[in-house]
Amino acid sequence: MTREPILLAHALSTFDQRWSPRIVTQVNDYDVRVAKVEGEHVWHAHDDTDEFFLVLDGELTIALREQEGERSVVLSTGAVFVVPRGTEHKPSSKDGASIMLFEPTGTSTVGDRHEDVPDHVDATTGHALEP
Amino acid sequence: MTREPILLAHALSTFDQRWSPRIVTQVNDYDVRVAKVEGEHVWHAHDDTDEFFLVLDGELTIALREQEGERSVVLSTGAVFVVPRGTEHKPSSKDGASIMLFEPTGTSTVGDRHEDVPDHVDATTGHALEP
Numbered sequence: 523m524t525r526e527p528i529l530l531a532h533a534l535s536t537f538d539q540r541w542s543p544r545i546v547t548q549v550n551d552y553d554v555r556v557a558k559v560e561g562e563h564v565w566h567a568h569d570d571t572d573e574f575f576l577v578l579d580g581e582l583t584i585a586l587r588e589q590e591g592e593r594s595v596v597l598s599t600g601a602v603f604v605v606p607r608g609t610e611h612k613p614s615s616k617d618g619a620s621i622m623l624f625e626p627t628g629t630s631t632v633g634d635r636h637e638d639v640p641d642h643v644d645a646t647t648g649h650a651l652e653p
Numbered sequence: 654m655t656r657e658p659i660l661l662a663h664a665l666s667t668f669d670q671r672w673s674p675r676i677v678t679q680v681n682d683y684d685v686r687v688a689k690v691e692g693e694h695v696w697h698a699h700d701d702t703d704e705f706f707l708v709l710d711g712e713l714t715i716a717l718r719e720q721e722g723e724r725s726v727v728l729s730t731g732a733v734f735v736v737p738r739g740t741e742h743k744p745s746s747k748d749g750a751s752i753m754l755f756e757p758t759g760t761s762t763v764g765d766r767h768e769d770v771p772d773h774v775d776a777t778t779g780h781a782l783e784p
Binding site: 530549552573574597603606 | 661733
């Protein structure tokens with residue numbers, strides 16, 4: 523539990539790895555994670571949970587495979603978006619972005635179904651923030 | 654469910670009322686809310702849930718009554734803090750702030766136990782965002 527406020531900018535300054543979320547704090551059984559992203563993630567889906575994105579800096583694209591077909595949404599700085607449970611999606615950021623995520627503790631970055639995971643994507647349930 | 658990204662700045666531009674959160678989107682059975690705050694809220698506690706605060710603009714003070722005694726934390730822009738369930742707390746902002754909250758859908762702004770609620774504080778489980 524967070525006993526003192528944490529500046530998200532400070533949390534982001536403690537690591538450089540892309541696509542490798544750090545857990546900033548927890549709210550009940552949810553994680554608040556921050557991540558630096560650049561390039562392409564992989565197509566994946568979380569079968570049992572929605573996933574919340576807030577762009578803190580930069581621009582994030584999320585490709586979505588919906589019943590109606592495939593589309594992309596573009597999130598600029600200060601934008602939020604929720605990917606519904608079960609929806610295949612692929613985040614990407616050509617020029618890099620910093621993001622905040624809400625999702626249940628234990629949620630994998632590559633979901634329950636995913637493409638092959640390349641080396642630049644960290645398949646993880648989130649890492650502790652370095653003090 | 655959010656079908657398009659929402660700019661938090663846009664969401665905040667749709668209302669002026671202080672201490673009256675708007676529900677921007679939902680993540681499973683949680684709300685993402687934004688609020689404008691200024692002056693003092695009331696001492697209250699949520700017995701069954703933690704409460705997450707992110708300051709989007711301005712400065713927010715949260716007074717806390719903990720087992721060790723009373724203290725305050727000060728959140729500047731970009732800071733996050735979680736008030737643990739059961740902890741009496743009173744948010745305030747002398748010069749005003751915009752905040753984002755993450756808490757279970759149905760959570761009351763004045764919690765399960767609270768002081769008398771003055772007119773300037775909206776006792777609500779959050780309002781829908783105007784389109």
